Amino acid sequence: MSYKSIVCGVTGSAHAQKAALKAAVMARENDAQLIYVYVVDTDFFRKGIAVELSSHSITESLQHLGTHILGVAEQLALTQGVTPKKIVKTGRILEALQEVVKEEKADLLVLGHEERTFFEKVLFKGDVESHVEELKKKTGIDVSVVR
Numbered sequence: 001m002s003y004k005s006i007v008c009g010v011t012g013s014a015h016a017q018k019a020a021l022k023a024a025v026m027a028r029e030n031d032a033q034l035i036y037v038y039v040v041d042t043d044f045f046r047k048g049i050a051v052e053l054s055s056h057s058i059t060e061s062l063q064h065l066g067t068h069i070l071g072v073a074e075q076l077a078l079t080q081g082v083t084p085k086k087i088v089k090t091g092r093i094l095e096a097l098q099e100v101v102k103e104e105k106a107d108l109l110v111l112g113h114e115e116r117t118f119f120e121k122v123l124f125k126g127d128v129e130s131h132v133e134e135l136k137k138k139t140g141i142d143v144s145v146v147r
Contacts (some may be wrong), residue, residue, distance in 0.1 A: 008110040015112035023110040024077035035086040038066035063137035
């Protein structure tokens with residue numbers, strides 16, 4: 001299948017880096033637009049985990065971190081001759097990814113497999129693979145998980 005617009009969710013993990021590179025290769029091969037997105041999900045702060053900290057300053061810090069992580073992903077894309085669009089989005093991860101897919105009229109979503117601890121699986125309601133079918137259903141596009 002040929003793709004015209006590829007969205008790739010990035011984090012600081014090694015698997016996300018692999019996904020960013022694979023998305024760049026696919027964008028080059030398909031002459032497609034590439035959009036990297038980093039989602040700042042501060043939902044757990046509202047649940048009392050970080051009562052002592054200002055959620056606004058935490059959000060700003062995470063957005064800054066996201067900008068840096070997107071810059072690293074951009075460097076990977078540039079090695080493939082692809083100049084990506086970079087988006088930092090704040091909100092719940094799945095909802096934010098769906099919004100970007102819709103806004104960018106994407107036809108492929110690429111994600112890196114993320115190893116999660118038991119606590120992270122509870123916090124984020126599973127691992128990446130457990131949300132693939134939901135993302136496919138809600139976005140209507142192909143979803144690829146890179147290991």
